[in-house]
Amino acid sequence: MDPLLTSSYDFHLPDELIATHPASPRDHAKLLVYDRKTDKITHAHFYDLEKYIPKNCALIFNDTKVIKARLYGHKPSGGKIELLINRPLDAYSVNVYIRGKVKPDTEILFDDALIAKVVKLEDDGSRIVEFYQNSEKLRFEDLLPIIDTIGHVPLPPYINREDDKSDEDEYQSVFASNEGAVAAPTASLHFTPQQHKRVCENHKHAYVTLHVGSGTFKPVDAEIITDHPMHSEYYDISDEAKEILDSDIEVLSVGTTSTRTIEYYAKHGKVQRGEANLFLHPNNKPSRVNHLLTNFHLPKSTLLMLVASFVGVEKTLELYEEAIKNKYRFYSYGDAMLIL
Structure with missing residues (x-):
């Protein structure tokens, strides 16, 4: 199985295993x-x-906050x-996707x-817009409280339903704490306040911010995965996270x-903030992260x-088949996997 071929990352998922709502309570996900x-x-x-x-292990969380981007x-x-x-x-300039015909x-x-x-x-099909209210051009930070009132939670397309009031809490x-994402960092959604507090009391931990863009859902269309244009997202590494990452x-x-x-x-180069467009795959392996907590992802996606x-590709597909066989729920509101 060639790790550079997009076709190597395909699998069949029964529709009923696509989670449309989260587990309740959050930490009861598989x-x-x-x-x-x-x-x-x-299986746990x-x-x-x-x-x-692992006992002597630090946890790094993404503290980005989803905005009502739709x-x-x-x-x-x-x-x-x-x-x-x-x-x-x-x-002032905002990159957006628009459903409906528009011109400059x-x-x-x-x-x-x-x-x-x-x-x-x-x-690439996106549009650049500027926002105004009462003839005044809005800075992005001034737009946020307005869309918090009139906008909708940007649920991923595969959830295939309109957002409702519960998503304002569940998809966060x-x-x-840091507003700017249009998609949730989904592995984080499983933590209850109590469990998060316990984990943080028992382990060294810190926060980074990556404002997840909608490009995270963009399928890989190229035949060779390295031909895929990786999207870019704003990131910020806190001083506490830097201290952990610079240690052993x-x-x-x-x-x-x-x-x-x-x-x-x-x-x-250990730059603490800027634009990140890193594409990790079997030919570009992680060098600092030892263990990964994640959800189950789309076929042929950069996340998979x-x-x-x-x-590796074979083991990934083997783990996914095991999850499908055991009726794990997939994607943003689905179950989780811990790789040690």
């Missing part, structure tokens, strides 16, 4: 534990996590438009007198987003390839 040293698989629940975390509006002519914020490019200078009208003006059409980690303590990364952040830092960077 947990598949795979120990690389013994090649042993253990997320509330068992502490039993499996907006429904209309053109002055009345045509309906759906806009999904992807990421800010600077103080098109204005899209939303509630609360909010207007998005299309500035540019990008080749209990330690989310073992690191358990909570989620693929934390992993990408840590590994970008380790492989690109990241998992394979830890255990």
